[in-house]
Amino acid sequence: RSAPPPPAKPAKAPPSPMEFTSSDLPGLRVEHLVSLTTRDGQTLRGRLRDLGDELEVAGAQGKTIVSKADVAQLRTLSEGVPTRIPPALLGEKERESSSPRGAEAVPDPVQEISARGAGDLSESLLATNMARIRGELDRLDDLRRESELPRDLQLAAKEERILARGRLEPLSLEQRQPLTPIALDEYLRAGLGNNLGLLVALIQADVTREGIPRALATFDPALQVQGTLNKQRQPNLAGRGGALGQTGITDGISVGSTLSQRLPLGTSLSLAWVESRQDQPRGVPPTYQPSLTFQVNQPLLRGAGLQVNLAPIEIARLNAEGSDADYVRAALQAVLTLESAYWDVVLAEWDLRVQHRNMSGAIAQYDSEKQRLRARTTTQLSLLVARSGVAQRRENIINAETNLEASRDQLLRLAFPASDAEKWRLRLAAVELPQLEGGIGLDVGAAVARALNRRPDHYRALLNLEVARKNLLVAENGALPAVNLVGSWKAEGLGRQHHSGWTRLGSGRFYTWSMGVEVELPLLLRSERAQLRAARKALQQAEASLRDTEAQVVLEVRTAIRQVRSAFRRIDAARRNRRLLQERLDATRELVRAGRATNRFVQDDLSELAAAESAEMRAYVDYRLALTRLRVAEGTSLDPW
Numbered sequence: 001r002s003a004p005p006p007p008a009k010p011a012k013a014p015p016s017p018m019e020f021t022s023s024d025l026p027g028l029r030v031e032h033l034v035s036l037t038t039r040d041g042q043t044l045r046g047r048l049r050d051l052g053d054e055l056e057v058a059g060a061q062g063k064t065i066v067s068k069a070d071v072a073q074l075r076t077l078s079e080g081v082p083t084r085i086p087p088a089l090l091g092e093k094e095r096e097s098s099s100p101r102g103a104e105a106v107p108d109p110v111q112e113i114s115a116r117g118a119g120d121l122s123e124s125l126l127a128t129n130m131a132r133i134r135g136e137l138d139r140l141d142d143l144r145r146e147s148e149l150p151r152d153l154q155l156a157a158k159e160e161r162i163l164a165r166g167r168l169e170p171l172s173l174e175q176r177q178p179l180t181p182i183a184l185d186e187y188l189r190a191g192l193g194n195n196l197g198l199l200v201a202l203i204q205a206d207v208t209r210e211g212i213p214r215a216l217a218t219f220d221p222a223l224q225v226q227g228t229l230n231k232q233r234q235p236n237l238a239g240r241g242g243a244l245g246q247t248g249i250t251d252g253i254s255v256g257s258t259l260s261q262r263l264p265l266g267t268s269l270s271l272a273w274v275e276s277r278q279d280q281p282r283g284v285p286p287t288y289q290p291s292l293t294f295q296v297n298q299p300l301l302r303g304a305g306l307q308v309n310l311a312p313i314e315i316a317r318l319n320a321e322g323s324d325a326d327y328v329r330a331a332l333q334a335v336l337t338l339e340s341a342y343w344d345v346v347l348a349e350w351d352l353r354v355q356h357r358n359m360s361g362a363i364a365q366y367d368s369e370k371q372r373l374r375a376r377t378t379t380q381l382s383l384l385v386a387r388s389g390v391a392q393r394r395e396n397i398i399n400a401e402t403n404l405e406a407s408r409d410q411l412l413r414l415a416f417p418a419s420d421a422e423k424w425r426l427r428l429a430a431v432e433l434p435q436l437e438g439g440i441g442l443d444v445g446a447a448v449a450r451a452l453n454r455r456p457d458h459y460r461a462l463l464n465l466e467v468a469r470k471n472l473l474v475a476e477n478g479a480l481p482a483v484n485l486v487g488s489w490k491a492e493g494l495g496r497q498h499h500s501g502w503t504r505l506g507s508g509r510f511y512t513w514s515m516g517v518e519v520e521l522p523l524l525l526r527s528e529r530a531q532l533r534a535a536r537k538a539l540q541q542a543e544a545s546l547r548d549t550e551a552q553v554v555l556e557v558r559t560a561i562r563q564v565r566s567a568f569r570r571i572d573a574a575r576r577n578r579r580l581l582q583e584r585l586d587a588t589r590e591l592v593r594a595g596r597a598t599n600r601f602v603q604d605d606l607s608e609l610a611a612a613e614s615a616e617m618r619a620y621v622d623y624r625l626a627l628t629r630l631r632v633a634e635g636t637s638l639d640p641w
Helices: 109-116 123-146 157-166 184-194 196-209 211-219 306-374 380-415 444-454 456-478 498-507 526-593 599-634
Strands: 033-038 043-050 054-059 062-067 071-078 081-084 179-182 222-234 248-262 268-279 287-299 427-430 482-492 511-520
Touching (some): 184 380, 184 427, 306 599, 380 599, 444 526, 456 526, 526 599
Parallel strands (some): 179 427
Antiparallel strands (some): 033 043, 033 071, 071 081, 222 248, 482 511
C-alpha cells in the first residue's frame, strides 16, 4: 500500500514590492565594498554597482547580478569591519534573479589585506572568536545582574545624584583664607628660616663641632685624690719552742692627691703628694711620713712630636668644617627646591588660566554650532563634536585646579611646615612671574673657576683629603716602636708629729731620684701595620674622590650653562609657536564658517593652542630654574642671603 502524499506546505506570501533606486543609497558608490546575502543564504562579496532593479557584485568569483527583491541583507565593508545598512534602504521589487554573467575576476581587497597581515583569519575562525567573546560578555552581564550592579557600566540614579552633588564641591580640602600675595625673595627667606631639613643639617654640624673640645681635652690637667685606711695584725714567735707570742697591731691612714698633665710634645707630667700616719702598738707614739713625687715620661719615637699629638685636634676641626660645608650644600639645594615649588604654583595657576580660556573658546564654538544647526547650515555631528570638546575641557579644568591646590600645599609645607590645621588654611598667591634676566655671564671657564672656589662639596672633598693625610701620619707614627725616657724625683719626711715630718721633708735631706729608658716593641706589629695599610688606602680613596668631584663640578657647570642657553632659545620658539597656532585657529574658524572644514579641526587647534601657551610659560620657568641651577652649580645662590 502506498503511503498517502504529505500535506502541501502553504506557500509564502510574496513580499510587497517597494520602489528602490540609486538615490536610496546616497553614500553608496560603485567603489564601495559590500557583503550581500540573498534570501536563499548565498553570500557575495565585492564591489557594488546599481543596475536599476538589479545589483551587480564584482568579486573574486566574478560578476554576479542579483535582483533587489532577493536581497536579504546588505552590509558595507569599511576597513574589514561590516557596517549594517538600514533595511529601509533596500528595495523589495520582485524580479527573477538572473544567472551569473561571466566576467573578468576582480581581486577582493579584504582578502588582500588579510593576506598581507600577520596571519590568515578565516571567516569561520573569526565567527568562532566573536561567538566566544560574546559568550564571555553575556556571562559578565549575568553576573552583574545577579550582583545587582548596573549593567554595561551605566550609573544608577543614586550614583547620578551623588555625582551631581560632587560637581558642586570645591577641590580644596577646607575653607581657606583669602589670598596672601608672596614674592619669590620673601618666600625664599621664609623657607630657609623654617626648613626642617636645614635644621637637621645645622644640628648635625653643631654635634660634629663638639668633637673639637673632646680632642682638646687630651691636654687638660687632671687631679686625682685618694684616701686609705688600714689596720694590720702581725703574729710574733716567743720563747725557744717557737710558741705564738703576742700579736702586733698597727693602724694607719693615708691621704694624697696627684696632678697630671700631658703636653703637645707627648710629654706626660705628674706631681703626687702623699701623707701617711701609722699608729704603733704598746703605747708607742704614731709616726707621720709625708712625701712628694714628681715624674716625667717623654716619648722618643711613638707618640713624640707636635704633629702627631695635635693631629686629633686638626682632624676634629676639619670634620667640623666639613659639616658646615654639608650644611651650606643643603642650603643650596633648599633654595633650588623652594624656587621650584614657587614656580610650580605659577605654572599651575597659568595652566588653570589657559584651560579656562580654552574652555571659553570651546563653549563659544558650541554656541556657534547650535546657532548654525538651527539655521540648517551644519550637522548634528558637528554639534556633538563641539559638545564633546566642552566636556573634555571641563575635565582639563578639574585636573588643572587639582594641580593648583596640590602645588599650594607643597608651597606651604616647604615654607611653613606644621601639623596645625589652621596654618594649612593659608592660601599663598605667587604674584611674581618669570622674566628674562640680563647681564648674566655665561663664560664656561670663569664659571668653572668660581665653582671650584665656592662649591661646598668640592671644599668637603679637600677636607676629606686633608683628614686622610692626618690619619696616615698618625698611622705611620703608630707603627714605630715605643721608646720612652722616664724620670722621677721623690722627697720624703718622717716624724712623731705632723709638722716635724714636713720639716724634715723640706730640708731636702731625704730624697730618691731615678732616670731610665723604657722600650716596647711588639714582635709582629700586625695591628699597627694593618692600620697603616688602611690609612694609605683611605688616602688614595680621598684623592680619587676629589678628582671625581672636580669632574662632576665641571660637568654640572657646563650642563647648567647649556640649559640656560637652551631655555632662552625655547622661549622664543614657544612664543612663535603660540602666535602661529593662534593664527591657525582663527583661520580654521573662518573655514568652518565657510563650510570648508569641520568642527573637529577647531577642537584640535584649541587643544594645541592651550598646550602651546602652557609650553611657553614652562619655557620661562625652565629658564629661571636653569639660572638657579647655574648659581647652585657655581655655589653662589646664597650670596643674597
